[in-house]
Amino acid sequence: MSIAASVPIRDAHDLSLAYTPGVARVCEAIATDPEVAHDYTWVSNTVAVVTDGTAVLGLGDIGPAASMPVMEGKAILFKQFGGVDAIPIALDTTDVDEIVETVVRLAPSFGGINLEDISSPRCFEIERRLVERLDIPVFHDDQHGTAVVTLAALINSARLTDRDLQDLKVVISGAGAAGVAIMKILQSAGVRKIAVVDRAGVIHPGRDDLNDVKRWLADQTAGWARPGSIADALDEADVFIGVSGGTVPEEAVARMAPEAIVFAMANPHPEVHPDVAHQYARVVATGRSDFPNQINNVLVFPGIFRGALDVRATRISEDMKIAAATAIADLVGDDLSETYVIPSPFDSRVATAVSRAVTDSARREGLARRPY
Structure with a gap:
């Protein structure tokens, strides 16, 4: 890394602009x-x-x-x-x-x-x-970057398997920063059947070992989540999303619904190895670059901040995140396949598409101080 000037300083005149006395005029303008x-x-x-x-x-x-x-x-x-x-x-x-x-x-x-x-x-x-x-804008990337790119991949996976988001049965393994944010954005996008699992099993209102965050998760998912292990939760589930770093037994994955969707995102060791997941799932994604469908936050945070900065947004809203996820998903287009539900981090279109989606959303919501 380095920091470099955006204008040259070649002589005394340039110096007088870049520093004293020239900067005083800028300071006074900002003070006003x-x-x-x-x-x-x-x-x-x-x-x-x-x-x-x-x-x-x-x-x-x-x-x-x-x-x-x-x-x-x-x-x-x-x-x-x-x-x-x-x-x-x-x-x-x-x-x-x-x-x-x-x-x-x-x-x-x-x-x-x-x-x-x-x-x-x-x-x-x-x-x-x-x-x-x-x-x-304040943005915790471990939460929201992960959530946005996960939603983008899920939008296309649901499309590929001819499912509606509102009908998906989703199991999230991990109740930390990423797991909580994924649950929130999936609910905002219309997913209703979500169970979140930690080391002790499914998080539900009947447990007496929950901190404030997990109690909130239990309340939010009470309509669907039932007490039990991760294997119980995965029984006939459509989607597994792993952000825990744990290991899911093969027999639990085998209990998922036909044409299942498995996002095993722990690094460097996915919760379910892709070779195992492919035996039971139609779509498999990981956080690794050496397997297809890498769910990588770099698809999200550069474009989100680019768009937010361009319109001087006061904050980053849930609608802006969903707009970013939709923009990422749309880039796949007609090339959608089991091994291509999410663009590559090196797809040069991504940051621009996310930025435009974020600026449009910020303006619609009245969060942009630069409305044009």
């Missing part, structure tokens, strides 16, 4: 109207990638210093795929109050905040409080 900071500073195109290093990739709680390479990698992807400048910020605290206060104080330097690799359930409260206090 803070909104022009988006026109005359890097704010309009710069995102903070913020972590505390407590839930890094598949590495877990490795601390802020060790998390920095991942944050730098994220910043590179922002630039490569969305043209968005991103600055990695690793915070040496795991205290929710301290993280929120620190980000709020840093926020004037950025056009958006991408939260990354913060452990559950703290990540939910941190995001919620930042959304409440800031008037710029």
